Amino acid sequence: MPPPEHEEEDIRNAILDKALKGRQPTDLMLRCTVLDAEGNVKTISGQFKKSELCSEHRLNPRDLRKIDSRIPNLVPTILTRKEAILVNVLHIRALIKADAVILFDSYGSADSRLHSVFLYHLEHNLKTKSAPLLPYEFRALESVLLSVVSALEAEMVFLRNLVGSVLAELEDDIDRDKFRRLLHCSRKLSSFHNRAKLVQEALAEVLEQDEDLAAMYLTDKKIDHKRQISDHEELxxxxESFSKQVEEIVTESESAMGNVTATQEIVDLILDSNRNSLLTLDLRVSIMTMGIGSGTLIAGLFGMNLLSHMEQEPYAFYGVSAISLVIALGTTIHGLRTLSRIRRVGLSSGTGQMSRRPSTPWLPLPLRRRGPEGWP
Known part of the structure; x- marks a missing residue:
């Protein structure tokens, strides 16, 4: 029974309010972790207003929408602004500057351990003073991409083992539960492949834009060092190094998806073959039943208690029984042979009159009237 109209209206309003909750302009608070120029954690999970962040870092409110964890955003992005680099890739949402890194904590996220490992590596990388020393923003970006690639590799290893175990079990036995598990694995693998593909496309998009690459040298901007648009080999x-790693992960996921698809097709073929075998058995039983029924027709005729003047014949019973048996066997054998002939399927098999006509070479219409001695 469908819900009343007023309940549908309340549900619709609740969904709309939830969808528009992240669209409030300036009063939303963001929870952030701030690292200073030395790589030390300055603030842990501090509360900041959107308006304050926009004014302090010279950002537009729409820029913060890309890295606000309460707004669903499935497409990875790496954006370049005047004084910052905005990164929104998988579990990391960060604002990178020439002397600071702001990490936006995810509300209700289950990746706390992954986030802690990333924060530890980020601190260590920002404090590194060994040569050759990358600029501050590049070390932060390297830590971000390294965490992303590590997360993708870990998930790929998990999915590889999961899919491999399911495929190995299907080689021994095919049942409904294993086929359902294979379907779930296929969905997880497809979702992972889409996310890895989006990360690869985000990196490729940045690599294609020379202006964005040159604008990512925030340290040079801070010291007013002019840099040519084509001078970005270091970045x-x-x-490219991380793009190649993500490409390998995407290729491996595609290979795993191909194995799953091939297994599903083979399983479908096996199930179809078993289904055809059962149908063939049913047809054979039906043909045998028809043969027995045709043999018992004579017995039914003699069972009508009518005078046939064969009651006194000494060999009438044996003769009628033999005739019934011959009719039953003949009908059964003919039906089984017909079934066997129908089951023979080949690419060259054909039916109809056209398949029995000999093929003749094609000739133009004027040449067909030419006889062996020339034109008529």
Whole structure:
């Protein structure tokens, strides 16, 4: 029974309010972790207003929407602004500057351990003073991309083992539960492949824009060092390295998806073959039943208690029984042979009159009237 109209209206309003909750302009508070220029954690899970962050870092409110964890955003982005780099990739949402990194904590996220490992590596990388020393923003970006690649690799290893175990079990036995598990694995693998593909596309999009690559040198901007648009080899090498790693993960996921698809097709073929075998058995039983029924027709005729003048014949019973048996066997054998002939399927098999006509070479219409001695 469908809900009343007023309940539908309340549900619709609740969904709309929830969808628009993240669209409030300036009064929302964001929970952030701030690291200073030395790599030390300055603030842990501090509350900041959107308006304050926009004015302090010279950002537009729409820029913060990309990294607000309460707004669903499935497409990874790496954006370049005047004084900052905005990163929104998988579990990391960060604002990178020439002398600070702001990490936006995810509300209700289950990746607390992953976030802690990333924060530890980020601190260590920002405090590194060994040569050759990358600029501050590149070290932060390297830590972000390294955490992203590590998360993808860990999930790929988990899915590889999961899919491998299910495929190995299907080789021994095929049942409903294993096939359902294979379907779940296929969905997880497809979702993972889409996310990895989006990360690869985000990196490729940044690598294609020379202006964005040159604008990511925030330290040079801070000291008013002019840089040509094509002078970004250092950053390009860094991004290409991670892009190749993500590409390998995408290729491996595609290979795993191909194995799952091939297994599903093979399982479908096996199930179809078993189904055809059962149908063939049913047809054979039906043909045998028809043969026995045709044999018992004669017995039914003699069972009508009518005079046939064969009651006194000494060999009438044996003769009628033999005739009934011959009719039953003949009908059964003919039906089984017909079934066997129908089951023979081949690419060259054909029916109809056209398949029995000999093929003749094609000739133009004027040449067909030409006889062996020339034109008529």
């Amino acid at each position: 390009e090498v860094l991004l």
